Amino acid sequence: MSQSNERPEPPSPSEPPSPPEQTSLPEPTPQPEIPAPSGPAPEPRTLHKPRSARWESAWVRLPVLFVLLLAVNGLTTLINGVADATPVTGLLSGVATAGLALGAYVWLVRRLENRRNPAELRPANARSELRTGALLGLGMFSLVIAVIAMGGGYHLKGWGTFGGALTTLGLMTCVAVTEELAFRGALFRVLEEKTGTWGALAASGLLFGALHMVNPDATVWGGLAIAVEAGLLFGSVYAATRSLWLPIGLHLGWNMAEGGVFGTTVSGSDASHGSLFTASVSGPEALTGGAFGPEASLVAIVICLIPTVLFLREAKRRGRIYARARAGR
Numbered sequence: 067m068s069q070s071n072e073r074p075e076p077p078s079p080s081e082p083p084s085p086p087e088q089t090s091l092p093e094p095t096p097q098p099e100i101p102a103p104s105g106p107a108p109e110p111r112t113l114h115k116p117r118s119a120r121w122e123s124a125w126v127r128l129p130v131l132f133v134l135l136l137a138v139n140g141l142t143t144l145i146n147g148v149a150d151a152t153p154v155t156g157l158l159s160g161v162a163t164a165g166l167a168l169g170a171y172v173w174l175v176r177r178l179e180n181r182r183n184p185a186e187l188r189p190a191n192a193r194s195e196l197r198t199g200a201l202l203g204l205g206m207f208s209l210v211i212a213v214i215a216m217g218g219g220y221h222l223k224g225w226g227t228f229g230g231a232l233t234t235l236g237l238m239t240c241v242a243v244t245e246e247l248a249f250r251g252a253l254f255r256v257l258e259e260k261t262g263t264w265g266a267l268a269a270s271g272l273l274f275g276a277l278h279m280v281n282p283d284a285t286v287w288g289g290l291a292i293a294v295e296a297g298l299l300f301g302s303v304y305a306a307t308r309s310l311w312l313p314i315g316l317h318l319g320w321n322m323a324e325g326g327v328f329g330t331t332v333s334g335s336d337a338s339h340g341s342l343f344t345a346s347v348s349g350p351e352a353l354t355g356g357a358f359g360p361e362a363s364l365v366a367i368v369i370c371l372i373p374t375v376l377f378l379r380e381a382k383r384r385g386r387i388y389a390r391a392r393a394g395r
Contacts, residue, residue: 160236199315230340271297331359
């Protein structure tokens with residue numbers, strides 16, 4: 067038996083193992099984009115971020131703001147002194163003083179409260195709210211005169227002077243701006259932090275009436291009437307809108323109609339330098355307001371209380387009636 071000379075073939079070298087397949091990680095699921103909130107940013111209820119610790123208390127900021135703004139308001143005496151020069155001088159001096167008061171307010175708010183752009187004086191709202199407020203004030207006082215005339219208390223004599231009315235417009239612009247900055251911008255707004263809306267409304271209204279009792283023909287009744295019809299009205303407008311432009315316009319329209327259009331006494335003082343019409347007022351004081359002017363009449367009080375209630379209801383609907391601060395705050 068023969069043996070085969072064939073040798074077995076050596077085993078072939080094993081092929082290198084192939085690298086394991088790499089499994090790709092799943093791509094992350096894209097997250098839906100969250101839309102940015104629409105509409106204006108919510109307005110602050112009260113003052114915030116004071117410049118330093120000593121200004122944190124409303125009782126410290128309030129007298130500083132109020133007294134300094136009343137000092138600016140005292141410039142109306144200077145306006146009365148130069149207003150008789152020419153109608154243009156009277157108009158420009160009044161508008162310039164109003165601008166000075168606005169600048170002083172913004173500067174004080176920046177220094178004391180660290181608020182660079184006061185929300186209550188947004189420039190975007192100025193034109194429309196001033197116009198709306200002025201028309202509302204003019205319409206309301208025209209209604210007062212219409213009711214007094216129907217009762218036999220207002221007698222139209224004839225035309226006045228356009229130049230005199232122009233001078234009165236300058237003065238009333240100054241008065242409306244400075245008084246609203248002091249009483250609604252400083253007193254109401256800062257006091258509300260401690261007393262709530264109702265306390266601020268009552269206190270600012272009473273002090274507003276008291277300010278007018280220093281006028282030459284002022285009476286206690288006239289001061290109370292101003293507190294109720296004007297103090298509460300302007301305060302309610304600010305509470306509903308949280309803007310000073312609308313109460314400034316309303317204040318201007320009312321005063322201008324009173325002293326610059328219909329020629330009646332303004333808050334117990336002969337502040338008018340002329341009006342579009344000349345007239346005489348006679349009859350019971352409850353109807354005409356007597357020497358204090360139509361603002362002391364029951365007619366004006368009733369007509370002003372109606373929009374006051376409406377604005378307060380609107381403030382409540384918008385959630386802008388704030389409670390009194392807790393003890394210790």
